[in-house]
Structures are given as structure tokens and as C-alpha cells.
Amino acid sequence: MKAFTLLLLPFVISLSAADFETRQLENGLTVIVSPDDTSPVVTICIAVKTGATCETPETNGLAHFYEHMFFKGNEALPDQTAYNRRMGELGILQNGTTYPERVQYFLTLGSENFQEGLEFMYDAITSPLFDMEEMEREREVIMNEHDRGLTHPFYNLSLAREEVIYTDAPWRQSPIGVPEVIQAAAPPAMHAFQEHYYTPDNSALIIAGDVEYEEAFRLAEEQFAGWEYGGLSNYDSLPRLISIERDTTVFVDSPSGAGYVSVVYEGPSISTNPGDSYPADVWGSYLSLMSREFYTDLVTNGPFINIYGSYYTQRFSPSITFAGMVPPDRAEEALALLLEEIEQLQSPDYYDEEGLLLAKEDLYRHRILAEETSRDVAVESMPFWWVVAGSLDYYVTYQDSLDVVEPSDISEFIGTWIVNKPRVAFVLMPLDGEENR
Amino acid sequence: MKIIFLAFAVLLGSLNASVPGNVEEFTLSNGIPVITRTIDNNEIEGVSLFIIGGSSALTEETQGLERFSLECAMMGSEDYPGPEWRELMDRTQAEWTSSFNYDYSRYHLRCIREDLPALLSAFGNSLLNPELEEQAFEQVRTSTIQDLQEKYSDPDSWIWFVANDAFMPGHTYRRLPDGTLETISGFTIDDVSNMLEQRIRSGNLLITHAGPTQPQELQNILELAFGDIPEGGQEYPQVEPFAVNTDTIVVQHREVPTAYAVVKFNAPPQGHEDLLPFRTAVTVVYDLLWQVLRTDYALTYATYSGATNYRENWGYMYVSSPQPVLACSLMAGVLADVIENPVDEDIVRGTIEKSRTRANLMAASKDDQCWMMGNFEICTGDWRNAYTVFDHISELSSADLSAVLDRWVEFGGWGIIADTTVVSIDHLQPWPLK
Numbered sequence: 001m002k003a004f005t006l007l008l009l010p011f012v013i014s015l016s017a018a019d020f021e022t023r024q025l026e027n028g029l030t031v032i033v034s035p036d037d038t039s040p041v042v043t044i045c046i047a048v049k050t051g052a053t054c055e056t057p058e059t060n061g062l063a064h065f066y067e068h069m070f071f072k073g074n075e076a077l078p079d080q081t082a083y084n085r086r087m088g089e090l091g092i093l094q095n096g097t098t099y100p101e102r103v104q105y106f107l108t109l110g111s112e113n114f115q116e117g118l119e120f121m122y123d124a125i126t127s128p129l130f131d132m133e134e135m136e137r138e139r140e141v142i143m144n145e146h147d148r149g150l151t152h153p154f155y156n157l158s159l160a161r162e163e164v165i166y167t168d169a170p171w172r173q174s175p176i177g178v179p180e181v182i183q184a185a186a187p188p189a190m191h192a193f194q195e196h197y198y199t200p201d202n203s204a205l206i207i208a209g210d211v212e213y214e215e216a217f218r219l220a221e222e223q224f225a226g227w228e229y230g231g232l233s234n235y236d237s238l239p240r241l242i243s244i245e246r247d248t249t250v251f252v253d254s255p256s257g258a259g260y261v262s263v264v265y266e267g268p269s270i271s272t273n274p275g276d277s278y279p280a281d282v283w284g285s286y287l288s289l290m291s292r293e294f295y296t297d298l299v300t301n302g303p304f305i306n307i308y309g310s311y312y313t314q315r316f317s318p319s320i321t322f323a324g325m326v327p328p329d330r331a332e333e334a335l336a337l338l339l340e341e342i343e344q345l346q347s348p349d350y351y352d353e354e355g356l357l358l359a360k361e362d363l364y365r366h367r368i369l370a371e372e373t374s375r376d377v378a379v380e381s382m383p384f385w386w387v388v389a390g391s392l393d394y395y396v397t398y399q400d401s402l403d404v405v406e407p408s409d410i411s412e413f414i415g416t417w418i419v420n421k422p423r424v425a426f427v428l429m430p431l432d433g434e435e436n437r
Numbered sequence: 438m439k440i441i442f443l444a445f446a447v448l449l450g451s452l453n454a455s456v457p458g459n460v461e462e463f464t465l466s467n468g469i470p471v472i473t474r475t476i477d478n479n480e481i482e483g484v485s486l487f488i489i490g491g492s493s494a495l496t497e498e499t500q501g502l503e504r505f506s507l508e509c510a511m512m513g514s515e516d517y518p519g520p521e522w523r524e525l526m527d528r529t530q531a532e533w534t535s536s537f538n539y540d541y542s543r544y545h546l547r548c549i550r551e552d553l554p555a556l557l558s559a560f561g562n563s564l565l566n567p568e569l570e571e572q573a574f575e576q577v578r579t580s581t582i583q584d585l586q587e588k589y590s591d592p593d594s595w596i597w598f599v600a601n602d603a604f605m606p607g608h609t610y611r612r613l614p615d616g617t618l619e620t621i622s623g624f625t626i627d628d629v630s631n632m633l634e635q636r637i638r639s640g641n642l643l644i645t646h647a648g649p650t651q652p653q654e655l656q657n658i659l660e661l662a663f664g665d666i667p668e669g670g671q672e673y674p675q676v677e678p679f680a681v682n683t684d685t686i687v688v689q690h691r692e693v694p695t696a697y698a699v700v701k702f703n704a705p706p707q708g709h710e711d712l713l714p715f716r717t718a719v720t721v722v723y724d725l726l727w728q729v730l731r732t733d734y735a736l737t738y739a740t741y742s743g744a745t746n747y748r749e750n751w752g753y754m755y756v757s758s759p760q761p762v763l764a765c766s767l768m769a770g771v772l773a774d775v776i777e778n779p780v781d782e783d784i785v786r787g788t789i790e791k792s793r794t795r796a797n798l799m800a801a802s803k804d805d806q807c808w809m810m811g812n813f814e815i816c817t818g819d820w821r822n823a824y825t826v827f828d829h830i831s832e833l834s835s836a837d838l839s840a841v842l843d844r845w846v847e848f849g850g851w852g853i854i855a856d857t858t859v860v861s862i863d864h865l866q867p868w869p870l871k
Contacts, residue, residue, distance in 0.1 A: 038478040039801040041794060080732050084724070088787015091794040109794055137735035145738035147694040148757055153590045256590030258583045290523035300519070300572075305580045327579050358527055365530040365549055372481050373801040 018377045021213055022392055025221055027229045028201025032382055032392065033216040034208040036374040042114050042209030043375045044121050045106035047383035049235040050197035052100045052175040053316050061142075061177015064098040065135075065185045066193050068142060070105055071096070072134045075127035076119075079134070083124075090116050098175040101314055102387040106379045111210035118223040121205075125198065126227050130187040139182055146176050153256040157428050160252045164424050165242060165264055166317060172241050173317060199230025204386045208378035236390070241316040242266050248424045249335070253431040259331040260428040261304075262323035263338060265421055268413075270388050271315045276416065278401045279409040280311035280320070285359035285366075286410075287322075292355050294341060302337055303330040315388055320417060331429040339425070346414045351407060360402050367398075456824045460810075461652045465660055467639040467668050472810045472820050473646040473655055476803060480550045482648035483803030484557065487811045489641050491540040492612040493673040499632070501616015504537040505581055505624055506632040507544065507564075512573035515566035517559045519573060531556050534804075537614035539676075540747050541815055545804055550649050554658045561662035564637045569626050581621050588615070592854040593757065595689075596697040603685040603867075604701040604751065604850025609676050640670020643814060647806035676749045679703055684867035686851040696761035696855035700768070702846050702870055704750035707816035711841050713829060716744045718838035719752045721780060721788045725771050730756060736764045742772075748816050752846065761855055762864045769849070769868035776842045776871050779835035789830055796827065846870050 020034035051063050071094075073079040077086055087094065094107035105125065109117045149155060162170040171178070205224060207216050244266050254260070268276035287294045287309035298304045307324035322342060326334040344350055371377050385395040459475045494503060511533065513519035525531075529552040534545045548556055588594045598613075605611055644663070646655055681703070704719075705711040719742045726740045742754040754772065758764035799805035809823035849870045857865075 036478070036801075038476070039797045041797045041801070081728065084728065084732075085783065085787065088724075088784065088790060091787075091790030093791055093794050093798070108798060110790075110797065137732075140735035141731055141738050144695055144736075144758060147759065148593065148738060151592050151693050151695070153587050257586045258590075289527040291520060291527045295523070299576075300523075305576060305583065325580070325583055327583075362527070362530045368479070368549060369481060369530070369532065369547060372479065372803070373798070375798060375801070 018208070018371050018381070020377075020382070020392075023217055025200065025225055027225065027227055028199070029224055029227060030204040030386065031217060031220045031224075032204060032206045032386070033211065033213055033220075034206070034374065034377050034382070035211055035213060035216070036208060036377070037210045038374070040111045040210050041108055041374070042111045042117065042207060042211050043106060043108045043378035044117050045104055045206040045378045045383055046121060046125050047102055047104045047204045047206065047387055048197055049202050049233060049387055050103050050193070051098055052177075053172045053238060053241065054197065054235060055171055055177075057171055059181060059189065060171035060174060061181045062185060062189050062193060063103055064175045064177055065138070065142060065182065066190055067096045067098045067103055067105070068138050069128055069130055069135065069190060070124055072138060073129045073131065074123045075129070076123035078129065079131075086120065090120065092117065092120065100173045100175060101316060102383065104379070104383045108209075108375060114211060114216075115219055118219055122223050122227070125203075128190070128194070130190040132187055135185060135187065135190075139185060142182050143179065146179065146182065149176060153254070153258065154260075154428070156252045156255070157260065157426060160250050160426060161264070164248060164250055165244060165319070168243050169241055195230065196232045197235065199233065200224065200227045201229055201231060202233040202235060204383070206378045206382045206386075208374040208382070236271075238316060240269060240272075242319055244422045244424055246422050250424065250426050251431060252426055252428045254328065254428045257328060257430050258428065259326040259328035259334075260323065261326050261331055261334045261338060261426070262321055263335075263342065263423050263425045265320040265418055265423045267311050267318035267320040267417060269315055269318050270313050270394070271390065274389070274394065276413055277311070277313055279405050279413040280417075281313075281363055282356065282359050282402060282405045283410045283413060284310035285362045286351060286355055288362070289355055289358060293350060297341055298324065298334075298337060303327065303334040313388055328429040331427050335425055335427055342418065346411060346419050348407065348411065351410065353407075356407060356410075360405070363402060364399060455826075455828055456821050460820075463652065463656055465639070465656075466664050467666055469639045469642045469644060469663055469666065471644045471646065471656070471659060472814060473652050474806050474810065475649065475651060476647050476806070477649035480649060481803055482548055482550050482553045482650060483545065483646065483807045484553070484648075485543055485545045485645045485807035485811050486560070487643040487645070487815060488542040488636055489540070489643065489815055490636065490671065490673055491538055491542070491614055492609050493676065494636065494671065495612040495614070497612065498620065499628075500613045500620045501581070502620070502624060502628060502632050503542055503636060504535075504614055504616060505577065505621060506629040506636075507535065507542060508577045508581065509569055509574055509629050510563045510567035510633060512577065513568035513570060514559065514563035515568065516562045518568050519570060522559060522563070525555060525559055528552075529556055538747065539610040539614065542614070543808070543811065545807060547804060553650060554661075557658055557662040561666070564633065565665060567633060569629060571626070574626055574629070578621060578624070581616065582618060585615065585618055585621065592691060592693055592697045596699050596755075596852055596854050598852075599687055599689050599854060600699040600701050600753070600850055600852030603687040603852055604681055605679050608679060610747070610749070635671075637666055638670040639666050639668045642666070643811055645807040645811040645814075647803035678706070678749055679751065681848045681850050684848050684851070684869055686853065686865060686867040688853045688855065688857065688862060688865050690857040691854050692856050693854060695757050695759050696853060696860060697757045698761050698765050698768075698851065698853045699753055699755050700765070700849040700851045700868075700870070701751040701753045702849045704744045704752045704845055706749050707747070708818065711844065712744075712750070713826060714833055714837050714841040715752070715845060717785075717788065717792070717830060717833055718775065718842050719744050720792060721785055721838060722754070722772055722775055724784060724788055725775065725780070726754065726756070726768060729771050730758075730764055730767055734763075734767065736760055736767070740764075740768070746812055746816060761853060761860055765851070765853075765868050769870050772842070772846065773869070773871050776839055776846060779839045782835050785833065785835050785838065789833070792830065793827060843871070
């Protein structure tokens with residue numbers, strides 16, 4: 001006997017996204033404030049519209065190199081030793097990340113040191129020194145980071161993905177870059193990146209935690225008003241990257257012996273086809289339901305250990321991916337079954353109304369869970385949406401836009417992006433000495 | 438069902454300024470202790486079930502069986518067979534995370550408040566009456582084996598186990614909670630049933646909660662979900678101290694472009710008055726490793742140090758570097774230097790301030806709160822110890838930190854994964870830590 005039964009009601013969960021306000025300074029800097037007094041800490045994040053996607057073969061790895069130099073001293077704190085000491089004084093925990101389509105820097109400290117934290121961030125973002133001696137040392141650090149990546153069990157697969165899916169410019173998906181560029185990096189290249197991308201009009205300052213709206217905006221303006229407008233970023237006009245022109249299957253050697261199968265299609269860009277992204281998300285959420293056909297056919301009654309089908313919201317490299325772990329000796333069988341399953345996706349019978357409702361609710365729940373702490377808001381949620389969507393309007397209207405997705409929208413999405421469209425399949429399995437094929 | 442609530446709510450705020458006041462304790466009718474911290478800033482709930490025993494509950498032959506059994510149980514139960522279980526998970530988007538360590542197994546549920554009763558009901562039912570359907574059972578086996586293969590294949594992950602060969606041969610903690618390829622391959626459904634019957638006993642369990650559900654309501658929910666778990670449990674012996682009595686090194690050859698190294702050394706056990714200063718000292722060492730190995734010598738992308746949180750503990754230092762001989766030598770030198778020469782007091786204060794920020798960050802995460810309360814209750818006998826750290830940490834001086842390291846650090850057990858055709862094995866000798 002079941003102790004509890006859940007009733008499926010339409011939109012039981014309403015999306016309670018984090019409270020926030022946005023303002024723009026005269027120099028173009030977007031300032032986002034999200035108060036949360038659960039704990040006496042505040043997280044300050046700067047998101048910059050740059051990353052590997054802004055690179056060329058000659059500069060591949062420099063956006064990431066720049067991120068490392070952010071921590072190596074600035075006009076206020078002349079070297080990393082001084083920088084580290086100040087972090088200790090203020091109790092700062094900090095890091096930076098370079099993604100293909102964005103770079104972000106974030107620090108968390110006690111809210112009593114909020115103003116000093118803003119000053120610390122301002123100095124680091126506006127006046128990095130790019131000292132040649134520091135760069136010489138840092139390139140060795142970055143090379144070690146590069147080499148560590150080579151030993152990851154999925155390295156071969158990620159390399160194959162870059163080369164086959166992003167054929168026109170694979171480097172735009174590879175933030176770590178190539179050794180030749182890392183070894184040759186010099187201050188002029190850093191300054192060029194700074195001039196083009198590290199400007200207030202190309203960045204957002206996100207403040208989340210134990211702060212008040214007015215005080216946070218006032219201090220942010222006082223501190224960041226002096227950051228000089230740039231106007232040189234070409235980020236918004238960069239070309240689409242993902243390009244799949246014909247059906248391809250790539251077999252990749254698995255050093256760990258694990259099996260993994262994935263099939264990738266091009267997806268809609270959030271900048272050029274934002275309307276397609278909502279049915280894409282509902283559809284992906286539907287496919288993640290373990291009680292529906294996709295999971296049942298492929299996992300419960302099939303060879304997959306797990307499976308998902310999802311749309312990855314991006315500007316330049318949006319993709320639709322079906323993927324899951326498989327026993328290596330059943331990898332080829334699993335691929336054949338997955339491709340058969342994909343062929344059925346456009347059938348209206350494949351989806352039921354209750355499941356679609358559930359898929360929407362799951363997206364609402366997912367957002368609530370993804371924004372549990374102020375740090376989640378400042379580091380994971382807001383920077384992503386601000387950069388990929390160009391503003392937080394998309395984020396704000398997201399639930400309303402999901403609410404109106406109809407089965408016909410999903411059918412149209414599949415027709416536009418999956419049915420009879422070229423795809424690339426990857427099969428990760430031990431190849432017993434064979435080359436990748 | 439007769440429900441007997443043996444509740445004794447304890448308001449703790451007045452006892453100690455750093456212990457949060459919104460924590461209550463009660464016991465279910467079968468004796469399962471519960472610690473709950475009410476945090477109502479949002480609708481997210483966290484509940485952790487701890488199954489106490491860890492490596493002590495395993496033998497050579499049953500390494501990994503508890504983990505495997507629990508994973509099998511989470512595939513469906515008598516009241517929630519596979520399809521119903523999956524539908525419930527679909528409806529709630531519940532997040533389950535699990536970890537299996539030397540002292541306990543932990544299942545953590547993260548969900549929206551309104552879903553908590555149904556999810557805990559299903560969880561309790563799956564532990565007591567698991568379905569153990571053959572196909573699902575084999576899926577868990579395949580998945581577990583792939584996890585282990587990946588862990589072994591990734592030198593960054595496996596280096597910790599290589600260091601165990603040097604630091605704790607023959608110790609209880611050498612029995613791996615995740616299992617081995619050999620043990621996982623041999624388990625049967627009967628093994629799983631027996632393990633669950635033996636381990637799912639109120640005396641082996643502890644529940645912690647953090648979230649908006651109020652204690653009385655939580656008690657009702659938990660009683661319905663877990664009140665039928667039979668009483669009883671096992672007493673496990675004290676874990677023996679580590680007996681490393683010489684500097685030791687174990688080298689594993691792999692064709693890797695960068696070497697990985699870990700050294701482990703003695704640390705105070707849980708409950709010992711030296712543990713807090715020791716932990717602070719190795720956090721200071723972390724900052725110094727970063728300064729010396731990464732900033733000054735540019736030998737590595739990743740280096741750090743720390744101390745574990747088990748009943749018996751060790752300190753550790755980690756580095757990945759294409760020059761492991763120099764990197765390990767410097768790493769040992771940093772630790773030896775801190776022992777001999779107290780560091781600048783400003784560095785100690787900085788480490789403490791960063792620790793304070795980290796603790797405040799953890800206060801906002803229900804997952805972290807559940808872990809902290811449960812871990813300290815199991816390993817120190819009192820969950821309050823999770824919160825009283827800063828009552829004493831501010832008083833620590835640099836000399837205190839040197840002294841505590843001097844008392845505990847003696848010999849090191851080194852593990853190295855390196856390409857020994859590039860790095861001569863003759864140069865890979867254990868580096869003394871003091």
C-alpha cells in the first residue's frame with residue numbers, strides 16, 4: 001500500500017526564482033543585486049562576454065591565460081603574494097572559470113567586508129599588471145593544467161567532439177588552448193584581450209548575499225563608475241560555430257574500458273532562435289522522465305545504464321545531445337537502438353499530456369533547486385543567463401514562456417532540428433589498439 | 438501503528454553562542470536518533486540518512502557490498518516497484534546523492550518541501566522491502582563496475598589509493614567501501630538481502646535534516662517512513678590507530694604526461710583536543726604549498742593539503758607535476774619548515790578568516806548542514822562540535838600550529854603515479870617530513 005499519492009495538478013510549483021534587481025551604470029556596466037540574509041556572506045561575481053569562442057588559432061588559450069593573470073597582481077596589489085595576503089585579511093574565497101562562451105571571476109567574503117570586496121574586485125578586473133616574469137611562471141602552471149586534462153578518462157571523447165562537431169573552428173570550444181599559444185603568450189596579447197572584452201559595457205557585476213538593494217547599488221556605482229567604457233567588443237557579432245553537415249559515426253578509444261554513446265544535432269541559438277529554446281527545454285525535460293518511453297525503451301528494457309536527451313542553451317554552439325553510459329560490449333547495439341528511438345520522436349503518440357505538464361513542472365523545480373544559496377545565484381545562475389541570453393529578460397520571462405509551450409511547438413521543434421537533420425554519433429569503447437575511426 | 442514519540446527538544450542557543458538555536462533532537466519510536474535544523478529561507482529540504490559502520494562493517498570479501506546493496510534498494514521497493522518508483526522521481530525531481538566512506542554510508546535527499554513526505558516514505562520502504570528485481574540488480578552491477586573502472590583509470594582519483602598502500606597496509610580502512618572489481622562482480626541478490634537485513638537496524642542509523650519543515654511535522658513524517666525499521670544494530674570496535682613507522686613510498690608506473698603524488702601522515706583522531714589546531718595548521722600549509730610550489734616555482738596547477746574527518750585521521754598533501762622529485766621534495770620541505778619555524782601570524786589569521794567565510798557559506802547549504810551535524814555526531818559523539826570550531830580557533834597562535842604538527846607528524850606514506858621511463862624510479866624515494 002502506498003502511504004502517499006501525489007496528485008498531478010497543473011503548475012503546482014510556481015517558479016520562485018531569486019529576487020533581484022538590475023541597473024546599468026553610465027559606463028555600460030550591468031549591476032545585478034540579489035539580497036539573501038540566510039548567512040552573513042556576500043558573493044561578488046563579474047561575468048565577461050568572452051572566452052574561447054572569441055579566439056583564433058593564433059590566440060587559442062589566451063582567454064584562459066588571461067583568467068590566470070587576473071590573480072597575479074594589479075596596480076593596488078603588485079604581485080600574487082600581496083594579492084594572497086589581502087585575501088587572507090578579508091577572508092576571501094575566490095576563483096575564476098573560463099568557458100567557451102564566457103569568463104567569470106567570483107569571490108565570497110563576510111558581508112561586513114562587502115565594500116572592501118568590491119574594491120578588491122575592481123582593482124583586479126581593471127588593472128591587472130601582466131608582468132612578463134609572472135607570465136613566464138604562469139605558463140608552466142597552465143601547461144600542467146593542460147597535461148592533467150590529457151589523463152582524464154573522457155579526454156579522447158571531448159577531443160573528438162571538438163574536431164567533428166565544430167569543424168570550422170574547433171578552438172572556439174577549447175578554453176585550455178594549445179601548447180604553442182600557451183608557450184608564446186606575452187603581455188601585448190593580454191592587453192588586446194583587455195581592451196576588447198574587459199570593459200564595463202561587455203560585463204556584468206553580480207552581487208548576491210547579505211546586502212541591501214540600495215546600499216549595494218550605491219557602493220557598486222561608487223566603486224565601478226570609473227571603469228572606462230570600451231565599445232570594442234565583437235562578441236555579439238561572432239558567427240555561429242556548431243556545424244554538422246552530414247551523418248557521421250566516430251568510434252573513440254576508451255582508456256578506462258567504460259562505454260558511452262552519444263548522438264549530437266545542431267540546436268537553436270538563443271540569440272537567433274530564442275523562441276525555439278522553450279519547446280526544446282520542455283522536450284528535453286520530457287525525455288528525462290524515467291517513467292516514459294525514451295527511458296523505458298533504452299534503459300529499463302535496453303542496454304543503456306542511463307540516458308538523457310537535452311538541449312544545451314548557447315549562443316554560438318547550441319546542441320541537442322542524446323547520451324548515456326553503456327556496457328562497452330553493447331555499445332554498437334546501443335547506438336543502433338538509440339537511433340531507432342530518435343526516429344520515433346516526432347510521432348505525436350510519443351508524448352502524453354500529463355508527461356508534458358510534468359516536464360514543465362520539473363523545469364520549475366530544477367530552477368528552485370539550482371538557486372538554493374546566494375552563491376549559486378551569483379556564480380551559477382545569473383552569469384550564465386546574462387551572458388548567453390544577453391540580458392536577464394529571458395530569465396525573468398522563462399516560466400511564462402514555458403507555460404505556453406504546446407505539443408505542436410514540440411513537434412515543430414523536432415521537425416526543424418532533428419528529423420532528417422545530419423547528426424554525429426560518438427561511440428566510446430575499448431578499441432583494442434585500433435586508432436579512433 | 439502505534440507511534441511513540443520520544444521527543445526531547447533541546448534549544449541550544451543559550452549553551453554556546455556558535456551553536457545555532459534552531460536545532461532540535463528527537464528519537465523515533467524504534468530508537469533512530471534525529472537531529473533537525475530548521476532553516477526556512479526557501480522551500481528546499483535536505484535529509485541525510487547515515488548508516489554507521491563503514492569499513493568496520495566490511496570484510497575483504499564484502500568490500501563494496503553495503504554500497505551495492507543500497508544502490509540496488511534504490512531501484513524500487515514492494516510499495517514502489519520500479520515503474521512507480523521512477524514515476525515518483527519524475528514527479529518530484531528529487532536529487533539523491535550518496536557517499537560511502539570508512540566510517541559510514543550516507544544517502545542524502547534534496548527536494549522541494551511539499552515532496553518530502555512521499556519521498557521519505559518511498560525511501561523507507563525501499564530500505565525495508567527492496568524489490569531487488571534481477572534486471573535492475575544487474576544494471577546496478579554494470580554501473581558500479583564502470584564507476585570503479587573510471588576511478589582506477591583516472592590517476593587524479595586513483596593516486597589516493599596508491600598512497601593508502603604506503604600509509605595504511607592492513608588497516609581496517611583498507612577495506613574499500615566502494616568495493617573492487619572482483620567483489621562487485623561476485624555479489625548475489627541473496628548477499629544484498631542479507632546485508633540490508635543486517636545493516637538496516639535502528640541502532641546503526643542516524644538521520645539529520647535541514648530545511649523549512651518544522652520539527653513536529655518532520656517527526657510525524659519520519660515516523661511513518663522509518664518507524665518500522667527493526668531495532669538492534671552492531672557495535673563496532675574502535676578503529677585502530679595507523680601504524681606507519683617508517684617513511685614509505687609506493688610508485689605506480691603509467692604513461693602520463695604529468696605525475697601525481699600524495700603523502701599521508703598521522704593526525705589526531707576525532708575528539709582529540711589537538712584535532713582543531715592540527716586542521717588549522719594543515720590549512721596554513723595549504724596556503725604555503727600554493728605560494729611555494731605554484732607561485733614561486735610554477736611546478737604545478739594543483740597542490741593542496743588537509744586533514745580527514747574520520748574516527749582515525751590522517752593529514753595529506755597532494756601535487757601534480759611534471760617534476761615530481763622536485764615538487765615532492767619542496768612539499769615535504771614546506772611542512773618541515775612550518776614545524777620548525779612558526780609562520781608569520783598574519784598568514785595564520787588569513788587562514789582563519791577564510792575558514793570562517795567557508796563555514797558561513799556552508800551554513801546556507803542544507804546538504805552541508807546535514808553532513809556537518811551527522812559527521813560530527815558519529816565521529817565525535819556530539820553534533821555541536823560542528824559549530825564550536827570558531828570558539829577556539831581565533832586563539833591559536835603560529836607557535837601552537839608548529840607544536841601540534843611536531844607532536845603528530847612523523848613518518849609519511851607516499852604514493853606516486855608517474856611515467857617511470859621519464860622519471861627515474863631511483864629518484865623516487867620517500868621524502869622525510871621532519
